[in-house]
Amino acid sequence: YIFYTDWMWTSFVVFSVSQSTMLAVGAVYYMLFTGVPGTATYYATIMTIYTWVAKGAWFALGYPYDFIVVPVWIPSAMLLDLTYWATRRNKHAVIIIGGTLVGLSLPLFNMVNLLLIRDPLEVAFKYPRPTLPAYMTPVEPQVGKFYNSP
Numbered sequence: 001y002i003f004y005t006d007w008m009w010t011s012f013v014v015f016s017v018s019q020s021t022m023l024a025v026g027a028v029y030y031m032l033f034t035g036v037p038g039t040a041t042y043y044a045t046i047m048t049i050y051t052w053v054a055k056g057a058w059f060a061l062g063y064p065y066d067f068i069v070v071p072v073w074i075p076s077a078m079l080l081d082l083t084y085w086a087t088r089r090n091k092h093a094v095i096i097i098g099g100t101l102v103g104l105s106l107p108l109f110n111m112v113n114l115l116l117i118r119d120p121l122e123v124a125f126k127y128p129r130p131t132l133p134a135y136m137t138p139v140e141p142q143v144g145k146f147y148n149s150p
Helices: 002-006 007-033 039-060 074-085 091-115 121-124
Strands: none
Touching: 007 039, 007 074, 007 091, 039 074, 074 091
16 A cells, blocks of 8 residues: 555556456466356456455454555456457467457556545555664665765
């Protein structure tokens, strides 16, 4: 969460790429080896439920409810399943077309999802970061400190 507020755009891109890849690669792997359409939606549903459990665990520890934002995997997974169903005879097509659809749609769904949560900066000020351990404490740069000394 703090990572998201400090590096909003960077983390959105990193999470979008990683989640799109996780969904597309994992689901296509399952679909190609099981041959079952609908596998991507099933896979995305499992990941969504897993994130709900994690969200509940953090909430139980006293963090705000939107400390963890549940990514929107299911609509992109449904697009992947439809692509698999439409291109069943060509396995490369499902990888290229389905992967592209997931890569383009998942960030859009997540952007809408992120617009609906409370202001991240407001929440960050209400829940300040804990004190950093000594080895994580930033060190001020010493450039030019002794420039004028004899």
